Amino acid sequence: MPARPLPVNAIRLDVPTLKQRHKSNFLPRNTYLKPDTKTLKDFKSFGSGSVSLAPRYAPGIALIELRNAEKKNAMSPKMMVDLTRAVGDLETLCKDTEDEKEGSDLVGVVLCGEGGDLCSGFDLSSTPPTKAFHPSFSTQMSTLMHQTLHRLRRLPLITLASISGHAIGGGAELALSCDYRLISPHTRLKFVQIGMGVTPGWGGGVYLQSHLRHGKVLEILGTGRSLGAEELRRLELAEVVDGEKICVREAGVEFLRKFTHDAQGNLRPAHVVREMKRLVSAASGVGTEEEWEMLEKERESFVRLWGQWANRQAVEKFVGTGKGERNNL
Numbered sequence: 001m002p003a004r005p006l007p008v009n010a011i012r013l014d015v016p017t018l019k020q021r022h023k024s025n026f027l028p029r030n031t032y033l034k035p036d037t038k039t040l041k042d043f044k045s046f047g048s049g050s051v052s053l054a055p056r057y058a059p060g061i062a063l064i065e066l067r068n069a070e071k072k073n074a075m076s077p078k079m080m081v082d083l084t085r086a087v088g089d090l091e092t093l094c095k096d097t098e099d100e101k102e103g104s105d106l107v108g109v110v111l112c113g114e115g116g117d118l119c120s121g122f123d124l125s126s127t128p129p130t131k132a133f134h135p136s137f138s139t140q141m142s143t144l145m146h147q148t149l150h151r152l153r154r155l156p157l158i159t160l161a162s163i164s165g166h167a168i169g170g171g172a173e174l175a176l177s178c179d180y181r182l183i184s185p186h187t188r189l190k191f192v193q194i195g196m197g198v199t200p201g202w203g204g205g206v207y208l209q210s211h212l213r214h215g216k217v218l219e220i221l222g223t224g225r226s227l228g229a230e231e232l233r234r235l236e237l238a239e240v241v242d243g244e245k246i247c248v249r250e251a252g253v254e255f256l257r258k259f260t261h262d263a264q265g266n267l268r269p270a271h272v273v274r275e276m277k278r279l280v281s282a283a284s285g286v287g288t289e290e291e292w293e294m295l296e297k298e299r300e301s302f303v304r305l306w307g308q309w310a311n312r313q314a315v316e317k318f319v320g321t322g323k324g325e326r327n328n329l
């Protein structure tokens with residue numbers, strides 16, 4: 001018997017209107033994104049390095065810089081707190097006001113690291129093993145970094161990671177949390193987590209899915225192989241800037257200029273660019289509550305594996321041995 005078409009009233013379209021999505025997904029700060037005060041207190045004086053925010057680095061553009069160059073900008077617990085504060089300050093600075101003329105002129109933010117490397121992940125030598133491998137530590141670290149990078153992703157600003165060297169482990173996750181990645185021909189991006197006996201714990205497992213097909217994501221995360229500039233460009237994960245060594249700050253500002261200025265060199269209305277970012281993010285599911293639910297799953301896996309035998313061995317090997325043996329997958 002031929003199938004009869006469904007009566008029209010049997011089809012329910014529960015798709016929320018843009019206004020509803022906008023409202024539900026971009027509330028100023030949802031409680032699940034509020035950092036735990038105990039974690040901030042525990043982490044704030046742990047380890048070296050810092051993260052700075054220059055809110056008006058260039059017209060319409062803020063700059064966040066990771067500073068721990070002697071460790072390739074590895075992120076200590078203290079730096080995680082600094083980054084959380086920087087993102088919180090940006091949230092406050094780009095709040096829209098009723099009077100658009102009074103509002104913020106911020107349009108974008110460049111994220112970079114001192115010396116050109118973005119970040120080499122968690123600072124493995126910042127925290128003694130008794131603390132680092134305590135189950136509460138992985139929960140605290142992963143929750144804080146998930147919240148902070150998710151808040152960075154939800155900003156109504158165009159976010160760009162500018163990298164001329166490495167983005168490794170958590171550093172690759174940091175890069176993937178941004179809208180764009182600007183790289184040099186020498187940049188290496190590596191999801192080294194499999195070699196560290198863990199799965200991603202700062203959001204990269206989820207964020208990579210929003211760019212690539214399932215099999216490719218699995219292959220990149222499941223092998224931990226290094227991705228060079230040519231492949232990153234081909235996969236549309238990054239834009240490559242020519243040159244031996246790029247100045248990450250200036251190249252980042254130059255890249256964002258098309259969003260801050262029109263072709264005649266006039267400043268664009270910042271609140272409209274921010275609204276455009278909100279619209280595109282809502283339509284593509286970036287920074288939404290659904291994405292947060294996937295991050296919870298990622299966190300569960302990371303917390304289960306961190307501190308287990310494979311992870312301990314890899315961390316101890318990194319901290320205790322010479323270069324040649326590191327991350328030898």
Ligand SMILES: C[C@@H](C(=O)O)C(=O)SCCNC(=O)CCNC(=O)[C@H](O)C(C)(C)COP(=O)(O)OP(=O)(O)OC[C@H]1O[C@@H](n2cnc3c(N)ncnc32)[C@H](O)[C@@H]1OP(=O)(O)O
Pocket residue numbers: 070071072074075120121122123124125126166168169170171173192193196199200201202318323326327
């Ligand atoms: C939380 C988790 C996650 O993904 O979610 C993670 O992030 S786990 C963390 C994942 N990260 C890693 O496994 C870091 C791996 N690091 C590396 O593979 C390498 O260091 C590169 C980043 C590729 C750079 O290699 P390159 O040969 O150019 O330099 P290098 O190895 O001599 O590094 C320069 C100095 O930085 C230090 N260094 C580099 N990465 C570090 C890290 N994550 N923690 C602590 N120290 C680190 C090195 O020990 C070395 O110190 P000395 O000069 O004193 O010898």
